[in-house]
Amino acid sequence: MDAIPLFPYRLFFLYVEPISALAGAFYAAVRPTDYLVDLVAPTTSAYTRVAVDTPTRMSLFQLANLYLLFALNEHLVLSSTSSLKAWKRLLFCLLVADFGHLATMAPAGYEIFWNVSQWNAMAWGSVGFVYLGASLRICFLAGIGLRRSGGHTMSHAALRAKSGKSE
Numbered sequence: 001m002d003a004i005p006l007f008p009y010r011l012f013f014l015y016v017e018p019i020s021a022l023a024g025a026f027y028a029a030v031r032p033t034d035y036l037v038d039l040v041a042p043t044t045s046a047y048t049r050v051a052v053d054t055p056t057r058m059s060l061f062q063l064a065n066l067y068l069l070f071a072l073n074e075h076l077v078l079s080s081t082s083s084l085k086a087w088k089r090l091l092f093c094l095l096v097a098d099f100g101h102l103a104t105m106a107p108a109g110y111e112i113f114w115n116v117s118q119w120n121a122m123a124w125g126s127v128g129f130v131y132l133g134a135s136l137r138i139c140f141l142a143g144i145g146l147r148r149s150g151g152h153t154m155s156h157a158a159l160r161a162k163s164g165k166s167e
Contacts, residue, residue, distance in 0.1 A: 003084060003147040012136055013091070014079050018071035020129060025067035032060045038122035042115075043108040070097070084146070091137045098134040102127065 004010055028035050032052045052060070077090055105112050105126055112127060119128065139145065 003082060004087060005145055008136060009140055009145070010078075012133070014075055017133055018075040020125065021067045021071035021074070024125065025064040025071070028060045028067065029064035032057055035060060035122075038120055039126070040108055041120050042118045042123045043112055070094075088141055091140055095134055095137040095141070098130050098137065101130055102134075 033049055036052065036056070037049055074090070074094065078087060081087070102113070111118070112123060116128065
């Protein structure tokens with residue numbers, strides 16, 4: 001797995017981001033009112049604490065389940081392979097999800113995307129942390145910091161095949 005460096009890629013994608021996703025799952029499922037209030041707090045003070053109705057609670061449980069899927073999928077799939085092809089495919093899918101996640105923040109107003117002085121912990125997680133993850137995914141997909149051979153990012157299997165050795 002040394003074609004994929006510990007810092008920043010393996011550290012972030014195998015541990016930091018999955019743990020963060022688990023925290024998001026917990027918050028959405030166990031503290032739904034706080035989750036909703038904190039979600040819009042950086043852009044409005046009009047939202048007040050109210051009892052979470054059944055459809056909203058169900059939606060937050062579904063969101064928590066997706067955060068759990070994200071965490072398990074990222075950690076278990078990526079930690080089970082050193083294949084750059086597999087890593088790139090999964091990280092591309094998560095990059096698409098990053099852009100989708102950021103798009104869900106648009107109803108809070110476009111200021112949410114740039115006015116960091118107004119961000120609370122939820123905005124740092126929902127926007128700032130997503131910026132970080134998307135940036136690292138873009139760097140990984142571009143091959144920045146990965147072992148190169150002949151100007152191309154190559155997996156160990158490709159390097160062995162090129163040298164005539166089998167896995």
